[in-house]
Amino acid sequence: MSSSSSNVNLETRSPLDEVICFNKGGLFDLGHPLLNRIAESFVKASGIGAVQAVSREAYFSAVDGNRMDNTGGMPSEVSNAKKHRLHGLRGETSSKSLEAMVKNTGKESLQWGLAAGIYSGLTYGLKEARGANDWKNSAMAGGITGATLALTSGDTSQEHMVHCAITGAAISTAANLLTGIF
Known part of the structure; x- marks a missing residue:
């Protein structure tokens, strides 16, 4: 929650407080x-x-x-x-x-x-x-995410899943390594 709305009770928050919370990434509190x-x-x-x-x-x-x-x-x-x-x-x-x-x-x-x-x-x-927050985490998460997405497509062959896992890992790793360069 943002500092401007931290003292505001959840029941009395204004729509502006909700928008501020949304912009700062506080959409959910699970x-x-x-x-x-x-x-x-x-x-x-x-x-x-x-x-x-x-x-x-x-x-x-x-x-x-x-x-x-x-x-x-x-x-x-x-x-x-x-x-x-x-x-x-x-x-x-x-x-x-x-x-x-x-x-x-x-x-x-x-x-x-x-x-x-x-x-x-x-x-x-x-x-x-x-x-640690490094490229290894990105590669692993990208690979698992790519393989999972392959399951949602029409082609669930092993070759397609491996291709999606490698692509996900490569894109994720590249994004991690390029963070801060641009």
Whole structure:
């Protein structure tokens, strides 16, 4: 809790106190810093995942509306990304299309939140257990998070899981090593 609201009783906090608390990372108080960190990371990343999913769908709806040929002249990364959309999403204004978008947004929100919660919890736990906050913690947390995310995709083969674990560990380690450089 921030110093301006530390003397304020929970029942009498104003909306401004809540916003100040949110900005300082005090979104939850579940009784333990590890639980607080996991919950906050999950909620914040879930929101980012939802915005990303809705933005992507809006983009593809706009592109589909402006082109008769869906792949003609489109960069390969755009046409490849379209393959990952739900089959029910066709840029229509029907209840099925809206329902598919809501399901897709929920799934992606859950995946983003899961990744952030697992990674944040693991880095915190490893820091507490090892007594160090270094690239090794990042590599381990990134690898476990990557493997876990592989389980949420359609392809749960061992090769895919190993690929995701290595990618997660590499990205996490690189981010840790580059902290403070930029």
